[in-house]
Amino acid sequence: MESLWLEDLNVGDRFRTEEYEITREEILAFAGQYDPQPFHLDETAATDTFFQGLAASGWHTAAITMRLIVTSGLPFATGIIGAGVELTWPTPTRPGDIVHAEITVTEIKVSRSQPDRGFITVAYDTLTRSGQVRQRTTATLLMFTRTSPTGPAEVPQR
Amino acid sequence: MESLWLEDLNVGDRFRTEEYEITREEILAFAGQYDPQPFHLDETAATDTFFQGLAASGWHTAAITMRLIVTSGLPFATGIIGAGVELTWPTPTRPGDIVHAEITVTEIKVSRSQPDRGFITVAYDTLTRSGQVRQRTTATLLMFTRTSPTGPAEVPQR
Numbered sequence: 001m002e003s004l005w006l007e008d009l010n011v012g013d014r015f016r017t018e019e020y021e022i023t024r025e026e027i028l029a030f031a032g033q034y035d036p037q038p039f040h041l042d043e044t045a046a047t048d049t050f051f052q053g054l055a056a057s058g059w060h061t062a063a064i065t066m067r068l069i070v071t072s073g074l075p076f077a078t079g080i081i082g083a084g085v086e087l088t089w090p091t092p093t094r095p096g097d098i099v100h101a102e103i104t105v106t107e108i109k110v111s112r113s114q115p116d117r118g119f120i121t122v123a124y125d126t127l128t129r130s131g132q133v134r135q136r137t138t139a140t141l142l143m144f145t146r147t148s149p150t151g152p153a154e155v156p157q158r
Numbered sequence: 159m160e161s162l163w164l165e166d167l168n169v170g171d172r173f174r175t176e177e178y179e180i181t182r183e184e185i186l187a188f189a190g191q192y193d194p195q196p197f198h199l200d201e202t203a204a205t206d207t208f209f210q211g212l213a214a215s216g217w218h219t220a221a222i223t224m225r226l227i228v229t230s231g232l233p234f235a236t237g238i239i240g241a242g243v244e245l246t247w248p249t250p251t252r253p254g255d256i257v258h259a260e261i262t263v264t265e266i267k268v269s270r271s272q273p274d275r276g277f278i279t280v281a282y283d284t285l286t287r288s289g290q291v292r293q294r295t296t297a298t299l300l301m302f303t304r305t306s307p308t309g310p311a312e313v314p315q316r
Contacts, residue, residue, distance in 0.1 A: 034221035037228055037237045050239055050300065058240050059224050063192035063217045070195055079195045081208055082216050088242035142208065 003077035006110070006118050006143040015103040017068035019129075022056060024095035030060040055092035061099075061135045062087065065126045068101050074122070081142040083119060093134045101126050106138075116148035161235035164268070164276050164301040173261040175226035177287075180214060182253035188218040213250035219257075219293045220245065223284045226259050232280070232299075239300040241277060251292045259284050264296075274306035 031040030035057035038045035046054045070080055093099070107121035119140050126135035189198030193215035196203035204212045228238055251257070265279035277298050284293035 030221075034225045035228055036225070039237065050236065057221075057224070058243075059217070059221045063188075063215075063221065066215070066217050067192045067194070070193055078208065079197065082247065084244070084246035085216075086242070086244045089240065 003075055005077050006108075006120070006145045009105055009108055009120060009143070011105055011108055013105040015073050017073040017101045017103075018071070019098050019100045020064050020068055022060075022064060022093060022095065022097045022099065024054065027054065027056045027060065027093075027095055030063070031057050035059055051092050054095055056094070056097075058087075058089040058093075058135070061089065061093045061126060062137075064099065065101050065124070065135055065137065068099075068126075069103065069124070073101055073103055073124075076141075076143060077146075078144045078148075083140045083142055085137060085139040087135055087137040089135055090133045097134065098129050099126050099134055115145075117142065117144045119143070161233055163235050164266075164278070164303045167263055167266055167278060167301070169263055169266055171263040173231050175231040175259045175261075176229070177256050177258045178222050178226055179256045180218075180222060180251060180253065182212065185212065185214045185218065185251075185253055188221070189215050193217055209250050212253055214252070214255075216245075216247040216251075216293070219247065219251045219284060220295075222257065223259050223282070223293055223295065226257075226284075227261065227282070231259055231261055231282075234299075234301060235304075236302045236306075241298045241300055243295060243297040245293055245295040247293055248291045255286050255292065257284050257286055257292055273303075275300065275302045277301070 028041060031037070039049040039051040039055055040057050043054045046052070074080055101124045103122050103124040105120055106123050108118065110118035120143055121138060121140050123138050125133050126137070127133055186199060189195070197207040197209040197213055198215050201212045232238055259282045261280050261282040263278055264281050266276065267278070268276035278301055279296060279298050281296050283291050284295070285291055
């Protein structure tokens with residue numbers, strides 16, 4: 001894919017990532033390191049919890065979604081630089097889920113003080129093949145124009 | 159720590175986690191798997207980017223923060239079950255950072271339809287020893303009362 005800069009984007013632009021299969025082994029490994037709770041670590045222990053079975057950490061779903069966006073979602077020339085994010089996990093991510101993300105550009109704001117950069121807002125859902133929403137995200141990303149100096153950059157005031 | 163239930167919490171309650179040292183090796187490993195961008199993977203490549211040096215993926219900071227909260231932050235009887243979250247990354251997380259989280263309960267809402275459960279809102283900062291804020295988070299968590307049935311549970315309407 002061709003690399004995109006701030007001036008290449010329009011509100012309403014849509015992107016779709018490839019797919020990622022989430023294995024039981026990866027769920028256990030991530031949870032063991034970053035979210036060691038019974039419902040993320042052990043099928044039997046998970047049965048009697050709110051999740052009614054093994055579920056991935058929400059942060060694991062978020063990390064996988066980021067991988068999809070970086071590797072096959074948004075071909076931005078200067079990378080995916082998140083300033084802030086809002087997310088919900090409407091349904092638990094399960095072993096064997098095959099997910100992808102669908103992304104829409106919802107807002108573009110060029111900085112007044114530094115017109116070589118700006119913030120875009122993207123909304124994206126992490127979906128299973130049957131359309132269940134595992135994560136719903138709104139993210140504010142920092143982007144640059146082609147004419148931006150290549151040197152160190154300051155975050156503009158919004 | 160004693161396990162806490164919904165009725166044990168009050169707005170204004172504060173918690174503080176232990177510390178976690180983030181190594182260069184862990185930054186590279188996480189980024190390789192979930193956020194493979196130059197500024198998270200290679201010092202030299204990172205120098206000429208917005209980050210001006212190697213920085214951890216924001217999702218890595220989020221995952222480490224979750225580990226701290228689960229293992230030493232919030233001793234909730236039924237675990238840390240996130241419904242939704244808002245977060246910003248005011249400064250990049252760097253190799254060698256030693257971080258902890260400081261948590262405040264800011265809102266408690268018992269469900270009207272299912273009074274054995276409710277949502278609490280917690281605000282927490284992920285801080286370095288010198289007080290730099292690496293992540294600022296507001297999370298909505300699902301909690302239960304001592305009298306909640308132990309069986310499978312439905313998410314209440316907010």
